[in-house]
Amino acid sequence: MCTTCAKRGDKSKLSGLVKLLSCIYTVSYMSFTYKHKKKYASEKEKERKEAINGVVFMLPKTNRLTKSKEIQGVLRKGQGVKRKSLLLKIEMQPTLSPPRFAVVVSRKVSKRSTVRNKIRRRILEALRRETGSIKGVRCVVMALPGSATLSFKDICEAIKQALRP
Numbered sequence: 001m002c003t004t005c006a007k008r009g010d011k012s013k014l015s016g017l018v019k020l021l022s023c024i025y026t027v028s029y030m031s032f033t034y035k036h037k038k039k040y041a042s043e044k045e046k047e048r049k050e051a052i053n054g055v056v057f058m059l060p061k062t063n064r065l066t067k068s069k070e071i072q073g074v075l076r077k078g079q080g081v082k083r084k085s086l087l088l089k090i091e092m093q094p095t096l097s098p099p100r101f102a103v104v105v106s107r108k109v110s111k112r113s114t115v116r117n118k119i120r121r122r123i124l125e126a127l128r129r130e131t132g133s134i135k136g137v138r139c140v141v142m143a144l145p146g147s148a149t150l151s152f153k154d155i156c157e158a159i160k161q162a163l164r165p
Contacts (some may be wrong), residue, residue, distance in 0.1 A: 059101065059124045062100075063099055064100060064101060064102065065101060065138060074139065075140055084150060084155075085146040086147060086159070087142040088140070088142075088159070089139065090139045090162070091139070095136060096135045096136050097136055098131070099131050099136070099137040100138045101127045102139075103143070104141070105120050108145050109143050109148055110148050115148050122155050123141050123143065123155055126152070129156065139163070
């Protein structure tokens with residue numbers, strides 16, 4: 001019997017060689033799973049640090065339209081601009097308030113939620129890059145069918161063209 005089995009208090013009735021082999025397998029498997037979990041945890045921690053250091057971005061809360069009344073107001077009063085497969089409803093504000101955006105991606109674009117979320121993330125990232133250059137704008141970006149085929153570069157160009165006066 002090995003020291004690990006003795007520590008565990010294992011009193012199985014296996015022959016000596018079989019017991020030793022099973023013990024070695026158990027110890028090696030346990031060390032493998034421990035190393036695997038440790039590696040996985042360090043990868044998650046690395047991703048978290050990258051997100052904090054600025055690799056993964058999100059549109060700040062001050063730049064988001066969150067209330068449905070605000071979004072409906074922009075849709076009613078806003079001026080429509082269509083670029084590629086995106087429709088932007090833009091309402092200019094008289095004050096120099098920070099720009100505020102909302103993104104709408106309907107099921108007509110794609111039935112798969114992963115595709116719709118990918119489009120939404122791309123649009124939000126393109127908007128985040130443009131927030132520094134514009135002021136006093138409330139905008140709702142609607143993805144039209146066919147926007148699933150647009151690359152990130154195309155989305156950035158379309159948004160830049162629509163938001164520039």
